Amino acid sequence: MIDWGFIFEQSLTQAIDFNAIAFVLAAMGINVHFGYAGLLNFGQIGFVAMGAYGFGLTLTWFGIPNVFVAVLIGILFSVFFALLLGIPTLRLRADYLAIVTIAAAEIVRLIARSTPLRPITGGAEGLNQFIGPFRDLNPFNASATYGFGPFSYRGTQLFVIVVGWILVALVVLLVRQLMGSPWGRVVKAIREDEDAARALGKNAYWYKLQALILGGVLGGLAGMVLAAGNAAIQPDFFAAPQTFLFWLVLILGGVGRVWSPVVGAVLYWIIITFIRNLGRQLVSAGLVPTSIIDTSQIDQIQFWIVGLSLALLMVFRPQGIFGSREEMALDAR
Amino acid sequence: MLDDATTAQQPLSRLPWEPGVSKPDPILVVDGMRKAFGGLVAVDVDHLEVERGMITALIGPNGAGKTTFFNLLTGFDAPDRGSVLFDGESIDKPSPHTLAQNGMVRTFQLTKALTKLPVIENMKLGARSQKGEHFFYALLSSVWGDQEAQIEARADELLTRFQMGHMRGEYAGTLSGGQRKLLEMARSLMAEPRLVMLDEPMAGVNPALTQSLLAHVKSLRDEGITVMFVEHDMDVVRDISDWVVVMAEGRIIAEGPPGSIGQNKAVIDAYLGVHHDSALDIEEEEERLAEMHEIEADE
Numbered sequence: 001m002i003d004w005g006f007i008f009e010q011s012l013t014q015a016i017d018f019n020a021i022a023f024v025l026a027a028m029g030i031n032v033h034f035g036y037a038g039l040l041n042f043g044q045i046g047f048v049a050m051g052a053y054g055f056g057l058t059l060t061w062f063g064i065p066n067v068f069v070a071v072l073i074g075i076l077f078s079v080f081f082a083l084l085l086g087i088p089t090l091r092l093r094a095d096y097l098a099i100v101t102i103a104a105a106e107i108v109r110l111i112a113r114s115t116p117l118r119p120i121t122g123g124a125e126g127l128n129q130f131i132g133p134f135r136d137l138n139p140f141n142a143s144a145t146y147g148f149g150p151f152s153y154r155g156t157q158l159f160v161i162v163v164g165w166i167l168v169a170l171v172v173l174l175v176r177q178l179m180g181s182p183w184g185r186v187v188k189a190i191r192e193d194e195d196a197a198r199a200l201g202k203n204a205y206w207y208k209l210q211a212l213i214l215g216g217v218l219g220g221l222a223g224m225v226l227a228a229g230n231a232a233i234q235p236d237f238f239a240a241p242q243t244f245l246f247w248l249v250l251i252l253g254g255v256g257r258v259w260s261p262v263v264g265a266v267l268y269w270i271i272i273t274f275i276r277n278l279g280r281q282l283v284s285a286g287l288v289p290t291s292i293i294d295t296s297q298i299d300q301i302q303f304w305i306v307g308l309s310l311a312l313l314m315v316f317r318p319q320g321i322f323g324s325r326e327e328m329a330l331d332a333r
Numbered sequence: 334m335l336d337d338a339t340t341a342q343q344p345l346s347r348l349p350w351e352p353g354v355s356k357p358d359p360i361l362v363v364d365g366m367r368k369a370f371g372g373l374v375a376v377d378v379d380h381l382e383v384e385r386g387m388i389t390a391l392i393g394p395n396g397a398g399k400t401t402f403f404n405l406l407t408g409f410d411a412p413d414r415g416s417v418l419f420d421g422e423s424i425d426k427p428s429p430h431t432l433a434q435n436g437m438v439r440t441f442q443l444t445k446a447l448t449k450l451p452v453i454e455n456m457k458l459g460a461r462s463q464k465g466e467h468f469f470y471a472l473l474s475s476v477w478g479d480q481e482a483q484i485e486a487r488a489d490e491l492l493t494r495f496q497m498g499h500m501r502g503e504y505a506g507t508l509s510g511g512q513r514k515l516l517e518m519a520r521s522l523m524a525e526p527r528l529v530m531l532d533e534p535m536a537g538v539n540p541a542l543t544q545s546l547l548a549h550v551k552s553l554r555d556e557g558i559t560v561m562f563v564e565h566d567m568d569v570v571r572d573i574s575d576w577v578v579v580m581a582e583g584r585i586i587a588e589g590p591p592g593s594i595g596q597n598k599a600v601i602d603a604y605l606g607v608h609h610d611s612a613l614d615i616e617e618e619e620e621r622l623a624e625m626h627e628i629e630a631d632e
Contacts (some may be wrong), residue, residue: 177472180463182457182481189447189458195409196445200459200524201433202466210468327449328505 002285007277009150010040014273015266016151018229021164022048022222023268026172027249029218029262032163036179037211038191040098043085044219044246046105050077051220052227053112053121059130061120067134068163077219080118082213090208097212106240113235121235127172135159160229167225169313171218173284176258178214187211241303254320263321272302345384345576350589351599353380359418360385360528361406361437366415368405375401376412377583383528388550388560390570390591393580394604399563400442403532403574403579408432409437420527434461436527436621442536442563444513450504452497454487455505455516458483459523466495488523495519495549511542518549522558535569547573569613579603 026044032038056075058070085104089097111117111122121127135142140155147153153161178184186207189197191274194204227233249268253260279298282288295302319325345358345407359382368376374416376398380486381598383389406417408427410508417424420435429439435598463484464470465477492498495515500508505516514534521529534550535543550573553560566572579587579594581603587594594600595615605616 162352177474180469181471181474182463182469182477183468185450185454185458188450188454192447192449193445195429195441196447197458198409198429199407199433199439199445200443200520201430201461202458203430203439205426214468319476 001289002278002281007274007281010277011270011273012150014269016161016165017101017183017269017289018157018160018164018225020265020269021161021168022225023246023249023265024168024261025171025222025225026219026246027253027265028168029215029222029277030246030250031255031257031261032175032211032215032218035250035260036184036191037187037208037214037215039090039208041101041212041215042096042098042243043101043103043240043245045107045238045242046108046216046275047078047081047216047219048102048223048226049105049108049112049211049235050081050216051075051223051244052233052238053077053127053223054220055224055227056127056130056233057120058304059133060127065133067137070130070133073123074224075217076218078223079213082216083209086209086212090205090212096103102243105238105243109235109238115281122233124235126234127227130233131228131231134228147238156231157229160225163228164225167221170261171221172258179258183207244310248306248313250312251310251318251320254322256324257320260320260322272305275305345387345590346488350587350593352585354382354588356382356384358385359383360420361561362418363406364416364418366402366405366412366417366461368410368412370399374583376405376414377603378585381585383559383561383579385559386557387575388554388562388573389529390574390577391485391561391563391580392565392570392577392594396582397580397603398583399534399580401583402518403439403530403563407437407530409439427622433524436525437530438521438524438526438528439516439530440514440532440534442533444510444517446505446508446513446516448504449503450505452492452505452508453485453488453501454514456492456501456520456523457484459520460484460487461524491519491522496545509539510547511538514538515542515544515549518546521561522553526558528559528561531560533563533565535564535566543569566620 027046029047030041030044033041051074054074055070058064058073059067062073064070081104085097085100089100112121112126115123116122135156138155138159139157140146140154144155145152146155146158170279186197186202189202190204192209198204226237245268249264250261251264252267253262253264276298279293279301280295283290283293283295283298313320319328348354348356361383363378363381365380366376367374390530391402393399405412405415406430408431418428419432419435421475422435424432446625447458450458452485463477464480464599470476489498489501492501495518497512497519498514505513509517514537518531518534531550534546538546547569550560550562574591577589577591577594578585579597586599586603587597589597601618605621
């Protein structure tokens with residue numbers, strides 16, 4: 001029969017696991033880009049990859065077994081990527097950035113998995129021998145299992161989750177502070193009308209570049225959380241469709257609201273895990289015949305759901321959970 | 334009102350009415366400015382001086398290059414060649430934001446109210462040299478908090494003066510066209526400009542608000558701010574400007590006090606074409622144009 005307890009437990013566990021944390025951070029980056037600065041970034045996964053590889057390569061190829069240096073290098077990788085994308089495109093219309101980001105993210109993945117770079121990036125297998133210095137910092141007992149309520153985690157997992165949510169809290173505070181400051185006002189003004197901001201003495205290009213870097217660094221942090229959580233970096237995880245899952249999370253929560261990526265990511269992981277587990281159990285309990293769908297196909301369903309829910313959101317609630325519809329309707333000039 | 338206008342025009346009253354005439358105390362001096370789009374020369378201005386503390390109107394028939402000229406002066410478009418002296422300082426490569434920081438602020442023909450920001454935030458955006466606009470300072474409210482409070486107080490003062498105080502918390506997107514014009518003008522004052530460039534300040538404003546807008550433009554001059562504006566409505570031009578510059582086909586064809594412009598032959602030629610019978614004043618000219626359109630429509 002269907003084990004509802006297990007399904008709910010799984011859903012809640014996933015909702016606070018490192019994947020959800022990475023989604024929060026990546027979507028928070030897109031929120032800074034699109035929600036506040038009006039920059040269309042369809043290649044956020046590229047920033048995630050840059051962060052992950054910067055982190056991993058420092059610990060392996062660069063041979064610096066220091067987690068803090070690795071985080072710093074990961075951030076620098078993301079900043080570099082932002083400059084690479086932003087400097088040529090931010091003087092142009094908004095759509096140019098969108099085109100460049102989606103292509104550049106794929107280029108990052110293809111370079112990382114390329115065979116000639118195998119000695120450095122591990123090629124298609126990626127990196128998996130870097131997590132030692134991070135685990136050395138773990139205050140929890142790595143082999144023990146910690147449980148509270150429906151949750152139970154091994155010490156290594158718990159460490160990633162605790163560090164990750166602290167990071168999320170810091171990032172929420174950072175974004176809130178920035179967007180409530182005069183800096184945020186300029187950035188939002190540029191989103192509304194770049195020429196108006198320029199006419200009032202604001203260097204729109206420079207502010208857009210700053211926003212691109214900030215959001216990109218948040219993407220990079222997401223990559224580092226993923227690397228630490230998986231204890232591995234797989235290049236093919238960083239494929240273009242991932243970016244749209246981050247967008248879904250952001251739109252679900254509401255574009256241009258500080259908390260929306262947090263709520264969006266948690267809800268996303270609850271829903272996805274629930275559907276996946278329910279589907280598997282329905283099939284294995286024989287309630288859905290395998291002639292219709294078998295267990296290996298269940299995972300595909302979640303992507304139908306993603307596409308369908310994006311479409312439905314755009315039609316029925318484009319402002320997401322937190323947004324206000326009146327504000328969205330103010331576009332008319 | 335009439336007395337105001339005459340006293341204000343005093344420094345310009347003895348000037349000859351010719352294009353490129355030099356003024357006693359120019360805030361803006363333009364030399365040899367040219368801009369071509371492909372084969373079309375949109376702007377070709379040999380010399381123009383804008384007198385400090387005056388309201389200068391820039392008029393001309395459609396396609397005369399007024400807006401392009403405005404864009405060149407404010408850095409929104411780059412001239413092929415030409416130099417600009419703003420308050421004695423040469424502006425080599427003008428960019429809109431450096432010009433605005435230096436005291437030349439413009440508004441737009443199609444208003445650019447920031448629709449999804451409240452009115453008060455629109456206003457506060459205009460203030461210059463805000464510490465909190467630097468990324469790292471922005472992180473510490475204590476660094477910019479005091480300045481922010483001062484800016485807000487000044488914004489409220491200006492909103493009251495522009496009779497918009499009651500709308501401070503509303504999204505700018507809910508304002509009417511005329512209110513947006515007012516907001517844009519008030520916002521430009523937040524930048525403490527020395528020269529305000531208004532691109533068609535009366536376009537799309539309902540008649541009830543026109544008088545109020547005109548009064549505000551005049552009050553800018555009374556505060557010592559130089560105003561230059563592009564306008565189509567000749568009543569407006571006559572009512573508030575101290576000096577009129579006429580453009581046609583990219584060139585400046587005439588300059589003079591507003592009363593004199595209607596009789597200027599070059600101006601009438603520019604508006605009506607060279608083959609007209611006799612000198613007309615502006616009202617007659619507009620009638621004539623309307624008739625011509627009717628005839629064209631009939632054919």
